[in-house]
Amino acid sequence: MEFCKVEKNEIGKNALLLVLYGNDQKVISLLNDRLKTYNYKIAIGKVGSMEVQKVVSAIETAAKKNGIISEKFYREEHALYHAIIDALHGITRGQVELRSVQRTVGLRFSILRGYPYANQDEGEWIAVALYGTIGAPVKGLEHEAIGLGINHL
Amino acid sequence: MEFCKVEKNEIGKNALLLVLYGNDQKVISLLNDRLKTYNYKIAIGKVGSMEVQKVVSAIETAAKKNGIISEKFYREEHALYHAIIDALHGITRGQVELRSVQRTVGLRFSILRGYPYANQDEGEWIAVALYGTIGAPVKGLEHEAIGLGINHL
Amino acid sequence: MEFCKVEKNEIGKNALLLVLYGNDQKVISLLNDRLKTYNYKIAIGKVGSMEVQKVVSAIETAAKKNGIISEKFYREEHALYHAIIDALHGITRGQVELRSVQRTVGLRFSILRGYPYANQDEGEWIAVALYGTIGAPVKGLEHEAIGLGINHL
Amino acid sequence: MEFCKVEKNEIGKNALLLVLYGNDQKVISLLNDRLKTYNYKIAIGKVGSMEVQKVVSAIETAAKKNGIISEKFYREEHALYHAIIDALHGITRGQVELRSVQRTVGLRFSILRGYPYANQDEGEWIAVALYGTIGAPVKGLEHEAIGLGINHL
Amino acid sequence: MEFCKVEKNEIGKNALLLVLYGNDQKVISLLNDRLKTYNYKIAIGKVGSMEVQKVVSAIETAAKKNGIISEKFYREEHALYHAIIDALHGITRGQVELRSVQRTVGLRFSILRGYPYANQDEGEWIAVALYGTIGAPVKGLEHEAIGLGINHL
Amino acid sequence: MEFCKVEKNEIGKNALLLVLYGNDQKVISLLNDRLKTYNYKIAIGKVGSMEVQKVVSAIETAAKKNGIISEKFYREEHALYHAIIDALHGITRGQVELRSVQRTVGLRFSILRGYPYANQDEGEWIAVALYGTIGAPVKGLEHEAIGLGINHL
Ligand SMILES: [Mg+2]
Ligand SMILES: [Mg+2]
Ligand SMILES: [Mg+2]
Ligand SMILES: [Mg+2]
Ligand SMILES: [Mg+2]
Ligand SMILES: [Mg+2]
Numbered sequence: 001m002e003f004c005k006v007e008k009n010e011i012g013k014n015a016l017l018l019v020l021y022g023n024d025q026k027v028i029s030l031l032n033d034r035l036k037t038y039n040y041k042i043a044i045g046k047v048g049s050m051e052v053q054k055v056v057s058a059i060e061t062a063a064k065k066n067g068i069i070s071e072k073f074y075r076e077e078h079a080l081y082h083a084i085i086d087a088l089h090g091i092t093r094g095q096v097e098l099r100s101v102q103r104t105v106g107l108r109f110s111i112l113r114g115y116p117y118a119n120q121d122e123g124e125w126i127a128v129a130l131y132g133t134i135g136a137p138v139k140g141l142e143h144e145a146i147g148l149g150i151n152h153l
Numbered sequence: 154m155e156f157c158k159v160e161k162n163e164i165g166k167n168a169l170l171l172v173l174y175g176n177d178q179k180v181i182s183l184l185n186d187r188l189k190t191y192n193y194k195i196a197i198g199k200v201g202s203m204e205v206q207k208v209v210s211a212i213e214t215a216a217k218k219n220g221i222i223s224e225k226f227y228r229e230e231h232a233l234y235h236a237i238i239d240a241l242h243g244i245t246r247g248q249v250e251l252r253s254v255q256r257t258v259g260l261r262f263s264i265l266r267g268y269p270y271a272n273q274d275e276g277e278w279i280a281v282a283l284y285g286t287i288g289a290p291v292k293g294l295e296h297e298a299i300g301l302g303i304n305h306l
Numbered sequence: 307m308e309f310c311k312v313e314k315n316e317i318g319k320n321a322l323l324l325v326l327y328g329n330d331q332k333v334i335s336l337l338n339d340r341l342k343t344y345n346y347k348i349a350i351g352k353v354g355s356m357e358v359q360k361v362v363s364a365i366e367t368a369a370k371k372n373g374i375i376s377e378k379f380y381r382e383e384h385a386l387y388h389a390i391i392d393a394l395h396g397i398t399r400g401q402v403e404l405r406s407v408q409r410t411v412g413l414r415f416s417i418l419r420g421y422p423y424a425n426q427d428e429g430e431w432i433a434v435a436l437y438g439t440i441g442a443p444v445k446g447l448e449h450e451a452i453g454l455g456i457n458h459l
Numbered sequence: 460m461e462f463c464k465v466e467k468n469e470i471g472k473n474a475l476l477l478v479l480y481g482n483d484q485k486v487i488s489l490l491n492d493r494l495k496t497y498n499y500k501i502a503i504g505k506v507g508s509m510e511v512q513k514v515v516s517a518i519e520t521a522a523k524k525n526g527i528i529s530e531k532f533y534r535e536e537h538a539l540y541h542a543i544i545d546a547l548h549g550i551t552r553g554q555v556e557l558r559s560v561q562r563t564v565g566l567r568f569s570i571l572r573g574y575p576y577a578n579q580d581e582g583e584w585i586a587v588a589l590y591g592t593i594g595a596p597v598k599g600l601e602h603e604a605i606g607l608g609i610n611h612l
Numbered sequence: 613m614e615f616c617k618v619e620k621n622e623i624g625k626n627a628l629l630l631v632l633y634g635n636d637q638k639v640i641s642l643l644n645d646r647l648k649t650y651n652y653k654i655a656i657g658k659v660g661s662m663e664v665q666k667v668v669s670a671i672e673t674a675a676k677k678n679g680i681i682s683e684k685f686y687r688e689e690h691a692l693y694h695a696i697i698d699a700l701h702g703i704t705r706g707q708v709e710l711r712s713v714q715r716t717v718g719l720r721f722s723i724l725r726g727y728p729y730a731n732q733d734e735g736e737w738i739a740v741a742l743y744g745t746i747g748a749p750v751k752g753l754e755h756e757a758i759g760l761g762i763n764h765l
Numbered sequence: 766m767e768f769c770k771v772e773k774n775e776i777g778k779n780a781l782l783l784v785l786y787g788n789d790q791k792v793i794s795l796l797n798d799r800l801k802t803y804n805y806k807i808a809i810g811k812v813g814s815m816e817v818q819k820v821v822s823a824i825e826t827a828a829k830k831n832g833i834i835s836e837k838f839y840r841e842e843h844a845l846y847h848a849i850i851d852a853l854h855g856i857t858r859g860q861v862e863l864r865s866v867q868r869t870v871g872l873r874f875s876i877l878r879g880y881p882y883a884n885q886d887e888g889e890w891i892a893v894a895l896y897g898t899i900g901a902p903v904k905g906l907e908h909e910a911i912g913l914g915i916n917h918l
Binding site: 617622623624625628629632636698701702703705706737739741743755756757758759760761762 | 777781782857858908
């Protein structure tokens with residue numbers, strides 16, 4: 001596990017590795033084990049769409065299903081929502097739009113929730129990482145894109 | 154090396170690993186070896202600033218010093234410039250500004266140049282990856298951020 | 307009426323009070339009386355939607371119905387349109403989008419037209435104020451937002 | 460006080476009234492009294508500048524001086540920072556820039572911290588309201604602008 | 613032809629004249645003749661829509677039909693796509709949106725491909741010019757707009 | 766003059782030709798003659814800078830010196846300012862920034878004021894056209910850019 005050493009305080013890097021290695025079940029399993037020792041709650045998933053709102057929904061649904069955020073409190077929804085939009089800026093680079101500017105994405109996403117700062121009083125934070133491809137709505141006419149949003153919870 | 158397997162066609166992911174593992178010389182050395190077998194030209198560096206233009210300059214200078222782009226042709230400068238700005242969107246998430254909105258960055262960057270697509274006729278592409286922290290101009294008042302820009306050359 | 311004193315030249319503040327006190331008919335009535343002594347033309351209304359264009363349409367329709375702008379001249383439509391878009395920037399804070407980024411608004415709006423500047427030669431101006439909530443398309447998962455657009459007519 | 464009735468849950472409207480009535484000490488005093496019964500922490504101030512970062516700094520400084528946020532925790536700084544930037548979108552409507560696009564602002568600001576939601580488990584939130592003028596760097600060549608940013612804390 | 617003299621290296625100006633004189637077949641014919649002596653590949657067309665993606669599609673389709681870009685290579689699609697989006701910024705001035713902000717366009721477009729720089733090693737570039745009207749979805753409630761995107765190929 | 770026929774109602778196209786043919790005194794002279802028969806007030810000029818505000822200032826100064834707008838009324842300043850910012854969107858395509866994103870412009874500008882619409886009751890409008898180059902702060906590392914802003918006066 002030494003090769004891929006990432007500290008607990010790097011919540012963003014941990015989230016990013018989950019999406020970058022998302023196609024390798026063995027690595028994901030190792031990363032999951034480590035993240036649990038860090039007491040991070042984890043959700044991962046995939047979404048492909050020309051609709052930004054479907055990307056948002058897929059991440060929100062995964063977060064709720066996996067108990068990352070509670071459906072009972074708006075504050076958790078609010079923290080996650082802004083982290084998602086922040087991450088989408090890295091993917092879309094200018095206008096947070098897909099279909100309306102004739103492009104599509106195929107993305108892996110990860111969501112981490114936990115205490116990244118050494119000082120526990122900094123409380124809980126949430127990280128949303130996105131990685132995949134963006135391009136014309138034709139297979140292969142695309143390049144990679146990344147995004148990361150981090151918010152206090 | 155098996156743990157961290159990344160295909161040649163994933164020029165963005167390769168560039169991202171260089172910045173994510175940038176503090177681990179052993180891993181960087183392994184990644185460099187692999188990237189050379191992929192015939193990628195590589196430059197890495199660090200930059201910390203409240204000025205966006207210093208981030209742009211640091212990357213452009215590193216690209217030229219390491220022979221990633223030629224100073225003789227505008228087209229290479231142009232390709233790199235737009236890749237940098239794209240990457241900065243992921244870091245800044247909204248306004249490509251630092252000092253004017255009272256924040257600073259500490260970033261590692263990597264630049265890769267090569268033939269990512271299986272079809273060689275797709276020609277050369279360039280990837281710029283950025284990873285580090287963004288926040289108030291006070292040590293520790295910051296969180297992570299990532300950015301990736303990819304352009305044809 | 308003393309409590310809520312607002313000068314004629316503050317067309318924006320006058321428009322804002324109409325939306326902020328919009329649920330109190332007694333106050334609205336008092337504000338209306340004062341605004342008439344200021345020779346302001348007034349329209350108020352409500353709109354809830356996930357579509358930005360429905361917000362734009364609702365305001366444009368109210369402006370025409372209440373004789374705030376004439377349908378015969380594009381210049382009045384043009385002045386109002388840009389005031390609306392300006393006001394929407396305060397509501398949306400980044401991307402002037404609702405459904406495509408999975409959010410909805412419930413807004414009161416007001417439109418004022420008149421001569422706010424002491425110098426009558428400054429001519430007529432229009433103010434559009436918006437106030438309400440923005441959030442997830444689920445009742446209660448929302449917070450307040452405000453917007454104001456001002457344009458010469 | 461009846462005229463200006465605003466419920467506790469409308470943290471944004473409460474913050475907005477503080478800036479809209481900022482030039483009337485008697486009203487401000489009444490508003491302050493009510494806000495204390497709502498257990499809101501309050502800071503108000505003024506800032507005029509062609510530099511966005513000076514606006515940000517003025518608000519952050521006032522928030523710390525008045526004990527609205529703690530200087531010990533980044534999470535509070537983070538919550539406030541994003542609320543400020545959100546509020547600035549309403550003021551700047553497009554590009555969060557002043558000097559670089561040849562304009563200046565004269566603003567009152569207010570910061571409120573407390574529990575706006577009926578459900579106490581929604582925790583603390585922060586609201587930043589801005590109101591004043593924006594325009595050319597010449598006295599009188601300006602119109603009003605408003606902004607509001609709300610964040611969970 | 614002297615009146616309308618434009619040098620080969622001004623690929624953007626050449627593209628702009630094609631859209632500005634688009635309603636005058638005689639001039640277009642003269643411009644075409646000159647552009648051929650410059651070895652520029654040319655496509656022109658018209659598109660009216662409330663959908664940004666239809667504008668993008670119309671230009672992409674014309675580029676392919678007229679052999680400006682090859683459908684076999686993503687790099688050419690990529691170069692054209694970003695030139696189109698750049699041009700749309702001039703038309704939309706803020707948000708690259710039409711229907712969602714209740715407006716429509718009627719545009720002529722031109723696409724030029726060739727070697728604008730004196731140094732042939734600068735290689736091929738592509739220019740996309742757009743000119744027409746933007747405004748409310750009502751005939752006549754509109755004003756002119758222009759856009760130009762230039763990219764290396 | 767037949768070659769370059771442009772109708773009076775195309776205020777934007779008229780402004781654009783002034784900047785596109787700005788280096789040809791003979792053509793400019795012909796265009797000026799025609800624009801005077803259209804009763805357009807005209808100002809042209811040049812500005813090169815890495816500061817957006819210098820571009821804004823140069824245009825505002827030229828407008829006042831040439832009597833295009835009156836310095837006595839804010840409404841005229843306001844109309845011109847927003848036309849300038851609109852035009853700059855076409856030049857900058859995303860962020861209305863130059864130095865802070867490490868780029869510079871060399872531009873010709875034109876300002877027209879008059880009655881473009883057949884219906885005189887549509888009143889006066891103003892058009893600002895910009896044309897030139899944008900790129901790295903090194904001579905030759907640049908490509909063309911265009912911008913047009915139109916506003917009612
Ligand atoms: Mg929010
Ligand atoms: Mg460029
Ligand atoms: Mg307009
Ligand atoms: Mg943040
Ligand atoms: Mg691209
Ligand atoms: Mg204005």
